[in-house]
Amino acid sequence: MRKLYLLAIAIALLPGFFSKVSSSSSPTLKKIAQIDLPGPGGKRFDYLTIDTDDHYLLSAHLAAGLLYVIDMRTNRLVKAIPDVPGVEGVEYVPELKKVYTSDWHENKIGVIDLRQMKVIKKIPTESKPDGSAYAPPFHKLYVSDERGKAEAVIDVTKDEVIKTLHFDSETGMPQYDPVAKKVYVNLQDQNIFAVIDPSNDSVVGRYPVGRCRGNHGMTLDPEHHRAFLSCEGNDLMTVFDLDKHEPIAYLPLAGGPDVIKFDAGLGRIYAACHSGAISVFQEDDPDHFRKIEDFPVNPKVHSLAVDPQTHRVYAPEQEENGKPVARIIVFEAVPH
Numbered sequence: 001m002r003k004l005y006l007l008a009i010a011i012a013l014l015p016g017f018f019s020k021v022s023s024s025s026s027p028t029l030k031k032i033a034q035i036d037l038p039g040p041g042g043k044r045f046d047y048l049t050i051d052t053d054d055h056y057l058l059s060a061h062l063a064a065g066l067l068y069v070i071d072m073r074t075n076r077l078v079k080a081i082p083d084v085p086g087v088e089g090v091e092y093v094p095e096l097k098k099v100y101t102s103d104w105h106e107n108k109i110g111v112i113d114l115r116q117m118k119v120i121k122k123i124p125t126e127s128k129p130d131g132s133a134y135a136p137p138f139h140k141l142y143v144s145d146e147r148g149k150a151e152a153v154i155d156v157t158k159d160e161v162i163k164t165l166h167f168d169s170e171t172g173m174p175q176y177d178p179v180a181k182k183v184y185v186n187l188q189d190q191n192i193f194a195v196i197d198p199s200n201d202s203v204v205g206r207y208p209v210g211r212c213r214g215n216h217g218m219t220l221d222p223e224h225h226r227a228f229l230s231c232e233g234n235d236l237m238t239v240f241d242l243d244k245h246e247p248i249a250y251l252p253l254a255g256g257p258d259v260i261k262f263d264a265g266l267g268r269i270y271a272a273c274h275s276g277a278i279s280v281f282q283e284d285d286p287d288h289f290r291k292i293e294d295f296p297v298n299p300k301v302h303s304l305a306v307d308p309q310t311h312r313v314y315a316p317e318q319e320e321n322g323k324p325v326a327r328i329i330v331f332e333a334v335p336h
Helices: 002-012 017-025
Strands: 029-036 048-051 056-061 066-071 076-081 087-093 098-103 108-113 118-124 129-135 140-145 150-155 160-166 171-177 182-187 192-197 202-208 215-221 226-231 236-241 246-252 257-263 268-273 277-285 288-296 313-320 323-333
Touching: 048 087, 056 087, 056 313, 056 323, 066 087, 087 140, 098 129, 098 140, 118 160, 140 171, 140 182, 150 171, 182 215, 226 257, 246 288
Parallel strands: 087 129, 129 171, 171 215, 215 257
Antiparallel strands: 029 323, 048 056, 056 066, 066 076, 087 098, 098 108, 108 118, 129 140, 140 150, 150 160, 171 182, 182 192, 192 202, 215 226, 226 236, 236 246, 257 268, 268 277, 277 288, 313 323
16 A cells, blocks of 8 residues: 555656646636637737727737737727738837837837827837837837847837937847836847836846846736746746846746736736747745646747736637638636
């Protein structure tokens, strides 16, 4: 009897045992809806963001040059806004009812008036504008010019670039920290986490991210002073302590991680991985994190968004079983 007991313990301790049980017996997400979109199927999507005022999901269809405005209450398309060629980053500015798009194919920032549902201005920038972040107290938008190795600072009251910060690295996703009142940006070629003071737009810190390679994606838990980085070079999620300026944990991601998001209400971190999974992690407390599962989705899912009110997860899909599609999948979060 004792031998059987010890054998059971040994099996349970095999690498991956608990994650396999977790994945098969209790998935973290449940598909509840599918939103079919008019853009051509099989074309790459990119960032999504949420307008919580109007309950809109704003989705960039990069290769189609469209920005979709979707009503999350009805899961219906409100408008497919054209004239945003190569749209990547999408950022909503609530007080102005404006959306700012990073239009890679023309190296411009598109300014969209959500009341009119159309592009009202284009702001020239450097090479390959990508992710963006808005700092509300400063009325500034920060846009990573990825291949230009720069960060463009836009005054949204004037819709003008007021400063451009240059780096010796391609720039990844920026984020604004409302607690520290700082802007963070990934310097993905150097595996560096940079800190910008938005009061004067100076770089006030650069910190190594340890074992993380290619820190492109970023999301924050401002309350607990944590950043979560998706490391494209070695498929790791790195937890970065914003007070000590150092990494404190590394957890494995599915292959090809890109956009990463934090749901503060559930303490969950989701990372879209184009190998065909959403990697899901749990923040048990600010110093303890665990991977729950690699939730299977179709391949080439690069992005996702989390509604902080409903905790639903939205992910765009461009193919199914090798066939082209253009749609958003809506998932309900399942307690774990």
